[in-house]
Amino acid sequence: MEMPKPDDGVIARRREIATALREIVPGEGVIVDEDALRPYESDGLTAYKTLPLIVVLPETTEQVSQVLRYCHENAIKVVPRGAGTSLSGGALPLADGIILGLGKFKKILEIDYDNRCAVVQPGVTNLGITDAVRDDGFYYAPDPSSQIACTIGGNIAENSGGVHCLKYGLTTNNVLGLEIVMMDGEVVRIGGKHLDSEGYDMLGLLTGSEGLLGVVTEVTVRLLRAPETARAVLVGFPSNEAAGECVAGVIGAGIIPGGMEMMDKPAIAAAEAFVEAGYPLDVEALLIVELDGPEVEVDYLIDRVEGIAKANGAISIRVSNSEEERARFWAGRKAAFPAIGRISPDYYCMDGTIPRSQLPKVLTRMTELSNEFGLRVANVFHAGDGNLHPLILYDANEPGELEKAEEFGAEILKLCVEVGGVLTGEHGVGVEKRDLMGTMFTEDDLNQQQRVKCVFDPDSLLNPGKVFPELHRCAELGRVHIKRGEMRFPDLPRF
Amino acid sequence: MSTLLKPETVDHVRDVVAWAAAEETPLELVGSGSKRSMGRPGNAAHTLDMSAFSGISLYEAEELVLSAGAGTPIAGIYAALQEQQQELAFEPPDYGPLLGLPEGAGTLGGVLAANLAGPRRIKAGAARDHFLGFTAVSGRGELFKSGGRVVKNVTGYDLCKVMAGSWGTLGAMMQVTVKVLPAAEKLRTVLVFGCDAVQGVAALTQALQTPYEVSAAAWVPQTVAAHSNVGYVRESGASVAAIRIEGPGPSVEYRCATLRDQLAPFGATEELHGHNSAAFWREIRDVRPFAEPGDTRVVWKLSVPPQSGAKLATALAAVVDGEFYVDWGGGLIWLAVPEAGTGGNEAVRAAVAESGGHATLIRAPAELRSAVPVFQPQDPGLARLSQRLKEGFDPRGILNPGRMYPGV
Numbered sequence: 001m002e003m004p005k006p007d008d009g010v011i012a013r014r015r016e017i018a019t020a021l022r023e024i025v026p027g028e029g030v031i032v033d034e035d036a037l038r039p040y041e042s043d044g045l046t047a048y049k050t051l052p053l054i055v056v057l058p059e060t061t062e063q064v065s066q067v068l069r070y071c072h073e074n075a076i077k078v079v080p081r082g083a084g085t086s087l088s089g090g091a092l093p094l095a096d097g098i099i100l101g102l103g104k105f106k107k108i109l110e111i112d113y114d115n116r117c118a119v120v121q122p123g124v125t126n127l128g129i130t131d132a133v134r135d136d137g138f139y140y141a142p143d144p145s146s147q148i149a150c151t152i153g154g155n156i157a158e159n160s161g162g163v164h165c166l167k168y169g170l171t172t173n174n175v176l177g178l179e180i181v182m183m184d185g186e187v188v189r190i191g192g193k194h195l196d197s198e199g200y201d202m203l204g205l206l207t208g209s210e211g212l213l214g215v216v217t218e219v220t221v222r223l224l225r226a227p228e229t230a231r232a233v234l235v236g237f238p239s240n241e242a243a244g245e246c247v248a249g250v251i252g253a254g255i256i257p258g259g260m261e262m263m264d265k266p267a268i269a270a271a272e273a274f275v276e277a278g279y280p281l282d283v284e285a286l287l288i289v290e291l292d293g294p295e296v297e298v299d300y301l302i303d304r305v306e307g308i309a310k311a312n313g314a315i316s317i318r319v320s321n322s323e324e325e326r327a328r329f330w331a332g333r334k335a336a337f338p339a340i341g342r343i344s345p346d347y348y349c350m351d352g353t354i355p356r357s358q359l360p361k362v363l364t365r366m367t368e369l370s371n372e373f374g375l376r377v378a379n380v381f382h383a384g385d386g387n388l389h390p391l392i393l394y395d396a397n398e399p400g401e402l403e404k405a406e407e408f409g410a411e412i413l414k415l416c417v418e419v420g421g422v423l424t425g426e427h428g429v430g431v432e433k434r435d436l437m438g439t440m441f442t443e444d445d446l447n448q449q450q451r452v453k454c455v456f457d458p459d460s461l462l463n464p465g466k467v468f469p470e471l472h473r474c475a476e477l478g479r480v481h482i483k484r485g486e487m488r489f490p491d492l493p494r495f
Numbered sequence: 496m497s498t499l500l501k502p503e504t505v506d507h508v509r510d511v512v513a514w515a516a517a518e519e520t521p522l523e524l525v526g527s528g529s530k531r532s533m534g535r536p537g538n539a540a541h542t543l544d545m546s547a548f549s550g551i552s553l554y555e556a557e558e559l560v561l562s563a564g565a566g567t568p569i570a571g572i573y574a575a576l577q578e579q580q581q582e583l584a585f586e587p588p589d590y591g592p593l594l595g596l597p598e599g600a601g602t603l604g605g606v607l608a609a610n611l612a613g614p615r616r617i618k619a620g621a622a623r624d625h626f627l628g629f630t631a632v633s634g635r636g637e638l639f640k641s642g643g644r645v646v647k648n649v650t651g652y653d654l655c656k657v658m659a660g661s662w663g664t665l666g667a668m669m670q671v672t673v674k675v676l677p678a679a680e681k682l683r684t685v686l687v688f689g690c691d692a693v694q695g696v697a698a699l700t701q702a703l704q705t706p707y708e709v710s711a712a713a714w715v716p717q718t719v720a721a722h723s724n725v726g727y728v729r730e731s732g733a734s735v736a737a738i739r740i741e742g743p744g745p746s747v748e749y750r751c752a753t754l755r756d757q758l759a760p761f762g763a764t765e766e767l768h769g770h771n772s773a774a775f776w777r778e779i780r781d782v783r784p785f786a787e788p789g790d791t792r793v794v795w796k797l798s799v800p801p802q803s804g805a806k807l808a809t810a811l812a813a814v815v816d817g818e819f820y821v822d823w824g825g826g827l828i829w830l831a832v833p834e835a836g837t838g839g840n841e842a843v844r845a846a847v848a849e850s851g852g853h854a855t856l857i858r859a860p861a862e863l864r865s866a867v868p869v870f871q872p873q874d875p876g877l878a879r880l881s882q883r884l885k886e887g888f889d890p891r892g893i894l895n896p897g898r899m900y901p902g903v
């Protein structure tokens with residue numbers, strides 16, 4: 001994976017740039033000292049590291065606007081950053097670019113229960129929103145496992161999901177409004193407390209745009225009232241196929257659970273060893289199905305899910321009977337990543353989505369690949385929506401193992417696309433999957449996407465080197481290659 | 496000379512659009528033509544009829560996905576979904592009768608291109624939230640796609656979002672994939688009688704703040720209630736606030752009973768069962784109160800912050816001599832204005848400018864739709880982005896040009 005070649009001219013102007021930025025953001029907000037830059041050198045995809053030119057931490061939209069305008073005028077690249085938990089290298093710095101950190105945008109600006117929304121700054125953590133409204137019985141629905149740390153600005157950029165998104169939607173389904181600053185410094189407000197867009201859905205376009213279109217400086221999110229109760233069923237199966245059939249059976253019966261997560265044998269073993277959640281170890285696959293709502297509803301649905309599980313050959317079924325027990329069922333799943341981290345020096349987390357019916361085929365092929373590459377793999381799976389997280393175990397200190405893990409990962413993602421799925425379900429393309437975009441998209445597809453980039457950032461200064469394998473100049477992309485001629489479709493029905 | 500072009504293959508579409516781009520001659524895109532009288536009137540010499548792209552190519556109920564030609568009649572989609580007890584959760588409205596056309600027309604592509612949504616918008620989202628993937632030909636005559644056939648996908652920009660609600664101005668869609676969901680086992684509606692608009696929305700708000708997953712919340716004045724086909728509503732002699740509850744049987748009964756208790760202070764309550772509920776919400780969804788034969792009033796759709804809805808609508812109706820009802824818990828106002836002058840354009844725009852949100856002219860004679868903006872005018876920054884986005888997809892401005900905004 002190669003990043004665009006850094007511009008030595010810009011690097012040489014580092015001091016001058018820092019001075020200019022200090023005029024916009026006074027005090028501690030401009031970081032140039034190497035030790036202080038170090039914490040910003042990578043995000044959650046720690047295999048890649050680059051020291052940024054400068055880190056700037058503005059506190060107001062006006063400062064963000066001035067910083068961007070300055071960078072625009074001086075052709076300096078900018079990488080926005082929230083908490084730096086991206087798993088795809090979206091916030092990976094550029095040696096000739098500044099990191100624009102939104103860490104100081106930490107205020108919850110307004111909680112508006114009557115309109116069922118909250119207005120927050122982008123540096124507020126995902127869980128911070130729910131914490132602010134929990135006592136009043138409300139919550140913000142999308143719940144990435146990283147929710148203690150990751151910011152709502154980062155969630156917007158990545159269109160993050162969580163275990164509850166099957167029923168409650170992804171970030172994009174739970175956002176009402178944004179304030180963004182474009183690369184030229186212009187501030188644009190999109191949406192608000194109302195629904196839908198008057199014209200093109202810029203809100204939907206910006207969500208999931210990986211920090212390439214604009215810097216988010218304010219977010220209005222939907223708040224939901226928390227369900228009265230939730231209970232979980234823990235079901236063990238003798239095979240991955242049986243577990244997959246059970247998932248199909250639940251949805252086929254018209255039930256959309258609050259969460260429906262699957263783990264394979266290696267993931268179960270690692271999680272159980274780590275948190276002692278009480279998972280059965282004699283099963284090939286484990287399913288956690290959570291039902292939420294009024295007690296009568298939850299009881300009614302639990303009965304039905306139990307019935308479906310039995311019909312699909314479940315060999316162990318446990319239903320949570322207390323909040324504590326429900327939390328224990330989840331503890332293993334939620335700690336799956338660190339649990340893997342304990343049994344292997346390093347792990348590489350993948351994020352493809354597949355049509356769920358293809359799960360057995362994909363897992364079988366993955367086992368073959370695991371043998372070919374000589375690397376172990378464990379799987380956790382957002383089973384309801386087909387989003388698969390294979391965790392590849394490797395040791396970065398062994399020469400060549402990282403490269404092998406990456407190759408293995410790329411093979412898995414290609415497999416996902418091959419069976420009708422996609423490269424990424426929630427972690428984003430970033431730098432990680434950038435060079436695989438061609439397996440899913442044609443050149444025309446990618447060119448059309450880049451034309452969208454050109455709408456917002458024609459000089460490609462905002463987070464360049466991410467998402468697109470090849471950067472074309474906007475002027476070139478804008479050209480129309482069509483010549484005037486005679487009607488070229490003689491066989492077309494005409495009336 | 497005006498021609499109707501009806502491509503049957505991807506290559507046809509590509510050829511037609513490339514030709515139109517070369518000639519710089521605009522095309523009017525249509526599915527079944529059911530929404531032709533919505534938007535700014537155009538003067539395209541040629542019509543690009545996409546109805547040949549019809550038929551369901553993939554439907555996997557247990558994976559919650561359906562792919563079909565964009566020109567597939569929506570009625571056919573409903574029929575297929577019904578067989579599996581599934582639905583389009585965003586409840587696409589049928590504006591046929593409102594626009595003086597038959598019921599049940601329209602195509603899947605049209606529903607998506609107009610980003611329609613019914614009363615369940617507040618819980619399940621709009622067409623945009625269920626639109627997973629498409630193939631289309633851009634105004635450059637190039638075939639492109641976005642999204643996929645899985646419900647969870649963040650690979651590349653989410654171009655489904657901009658295609659939804661683009662009214663055919665960005666590309667000619669051929670294949671589309673949508674998320675489908677199970678239909679609820681049971682359906683009931685709690686009615687609260689006799690509140691004025693502000694009190695009615697207060698009742699809806701209280702219901703929406705409970706954990707009971709209200710799937711629709713509307714308020715209709717007595718004048719509107721009196722025309723309902725549902726006896727309980729028509730004969731109530733009062734305004735009606737209505738709250739829909741859906742889900743498994745025992746849960747629906749429990750939630751309705753609790754809500755009736757909680758909302759009793761607002762007025763007398765009643766409960767509609769399945770059949771009546773379905774009929775009532777269809778009327779709300781399809782704007783039937785303003786769709787009676789002979790009703791020629793201008794109809795506006797306003798999307799505003801829910802709490803502003805009732806006050807804004809009451810004041811606005813007084814100024815323009817209009818009649819209104821409220822959906823989306825106060826966030827959606829349907830306003831009918833006597834057909835004279837500008838159809839209340841100035842007052843509507845001023846009210847929305849103050850509350851935030853947007854207003855769209857849904858039914859009006861072509862002259863009025865040319866004379867006043869149909870879609871909410873945008874701030875200069877956003878307007879420039881819209882313009883540039885259009886250029887990115889359709890640099891020669893040949894696909895439904897001007898349907899949304901001049902020059903877009």
Ligand SMILES: Cc1cc2nc3c(=O)[nH]c(=O)nc-3n(C[C@H](O)[C@H](O)[C@H](O)COP(=O)(O)OP(=O)(O)OC[C@H]3O[C@@H](n4cnc5c(N)ncnc54)[C@H](O)[C@@H]3O)c2cc1C
Pocket residue numbers: 043044079080081082083084085086087089090091102122143144145146149150151152153154155156157158159160161162163210211212214215216217337426427463
């Ligand atoms: C242990 C772990 C578990 C995780 N679990 C999940 C999960 O369950 N579901 C899931 O979806 N993801 C998950 N993630 C991934 C990650 O947490 C999310 O992608 C998250 O949204 C990133 O937020 P952040 O604030 O850390 O953003 P960063 O990592 O700082 O940035 C991510 C991207 O967003 C851009 N960005 C950040 N802030 C802004 C802004 N204000 N304006 C414009 N662009 C901005 C950056 O440029 C970058 O491209 C997990 C990560 C870890 C480490």
